[in-house]
Amino acid sequence: MTGYKVANGNGHSNGNGNTKGTNGTNGHSNGHKSADYTAQENPTYPYEVIEEIADFITKGSGMRPKIGIICGSGLGSLADMIQDPKIFEYEKIPNFPVSTVEGHAGRLVVGTLEGATVMAMQGRFHFYEGYPLAKCSMPVRVMKLCGVEYLFATNAAGGINPRFAVGDIMLMHDHVNMLGFAGNSPLQGPNDPRFGPRFPALVNSYNKDLINKAIEIAKAMGIESNIHVGVYSCLGGPNYETIAELKALRMMGVDAVGMSTVHEVITARHCDMKVFAFSLITNKCATEYSDKKDDEANHDEVMAVAKNRQKACCELVSRLIREIHLASA
Template sequence: MTGYKNGIANGTNGHGGEVNGQTKNAPAYTAIENSLTKRQQSLVKDDYHVKGDVAFDEMNLWNGKLQYTNGINGTNGVNAANGVNSIHHNSKESPPSQISNFNDVMSYSYEIIKEIADYLLEKTSIRPKIGVICGSGLNSLADFLTQTDAFPYESIPHFPISTVEGHVGRMVFGYLEGVPVMCMQGRFHYYEGYPLSKCSMPVRVMKLVGCTHLLATNAAGGLNTKFKVGDIMLVRDHVNMMGLAGNSPLQGPNDPRFGPRFPPMTNAYDKELIKIAKKISVEMGIEKNIHQGVYTCLGGPNYETVAELRMLRTLGVDAVGMSTVHEVITARHCDLTVFAFSLITNKCPSDYDSDEDEANHEEVVSVGKQRQNLCAELMCKMVRAINESPQCK
């Protein structure tokens, strides 16, 4: 292991750093800073003032200089942008023990994600504006793309593989309604054994490929008694149960090239796009089957007990699944505009004597397949609307 010492700088990405106590200029960093939106700049600036921020504390970003007093160069070839604060841990040969999932949070540096994005951009001439994630049973949404270039996950450097039935495991580039998109035909879940940061890593790839929007779909259990199987819930908000329990895709060193240490989530799901989706549902004549609501993600893979479902309902949750929330947090962190919908694939029982069948994945996938055309139509119309929205210009 390279080991790490106080003040070691990164040499690979043009950043300066403090080497043996001397500060170097960081021109590349200024370019990154300039590329951030005003909102991000102000948040990153706030961030910089937060004492104890893991990766970038003691960083003099605003003078165009990057000073790491406690940067780390080392494990898995990471650079100082992923440096870990060693204030509590000086000059040791092993990762700080207080970061229990150290290798996980270090495994997808900005440079690695850039490498993935560059790999894809080199292999396709399509320049997507919108990243789409297909939920369980909704893989066929990708079949609506035209002029496609498809990349099985195992062919993409550093990519995890998809292990869940109903998730094909390909990144498909193509056009929907003439709009360039990239589509994850299969997502990664926490229950597959991937840390949340890895599950949502492709969202950062979407950002670096040039997307401005994320359109996420999922299969979910309906808690709201008004929801019927086959209905669609436009996600208005989420309750981040895993986050409340201390698990976040943004855990670990923050790299401000993606976004600020403490991103807000007040308007995680774009209001305008929800309005547009409602209008579209009227045009499609399915307004009775479209609802708005709150989604939550649990770790899975087991479905919920009746007591858990009652608790979630009390908390104001309308639909429950095992995905999306960490993807949305990652997307908002890097300033992608988000639209998401859940296909209600099963009803969640509220008592032990319920007539409802117990949730099972076959049913989930089968309802997805039955409703794929409806979901595809909504998705196509939303893609067209997003493309016409001012943020996409």
């Protein structure tokens, strides 16, 4: 097949001015001659490009994973639990973006966890890095063509719901797509029916059986009081929210807010993958005006809380993966 050279279309590679390949995407063509394809003409990746990346990973790992994991900020240790790992640095995967955010290692890990074959992203891609949403969520389609049936997506988020405490875990049962309100979607552009339908339904995007099973696991772990079920919203970032924005989100029924995940879930459901997602509440959002600096969110706080709670998050995910594996054995 013919290789493709994919461009970001914003004149920057990754939001910080450094260039990888063409505008932040690896210029590797895996030994093939690159065609004249750029995201400036079409922000979506053709099926053939996704297929080429998936083939590169499955041939390089010798595995076809069933479960895909996207590790949020500070939660990359989930991937460190994988046994017999085959590690792919993003910059060495043909046509793959490169993550630029602290707490995101920038590599793909394939191996086994609790008996199941998995692939995990240590580092995701964000809209605020200058990538179109189709590029941010492209790895989900790669997972699909690698054989993944379940997507586990984790993130660090700010708690808007006053009942939430720092360090709590919110199991996502729905979302409010604020980027979608602004006309941005990972499914923009021509639809390839080999991935899914033109107009996918998103009711019940988050698998209820997996949510219920996670609640049972949390009880067994003794962390039931730290588990909530709620609604997540994704904003564009990289700035944190204003008081007025947080008040508006709370009026809309949003419990936690972050800068990721929703476009990945949309892409996964378009591909008919089962989705389980949770937010680690790393800070409480200020919804009242104050002059105190302590009320301001910051990334260092996010990383510190994620580090302190990574053991519980990893155990929750690994036990849920074990349940899926045993049920399908």
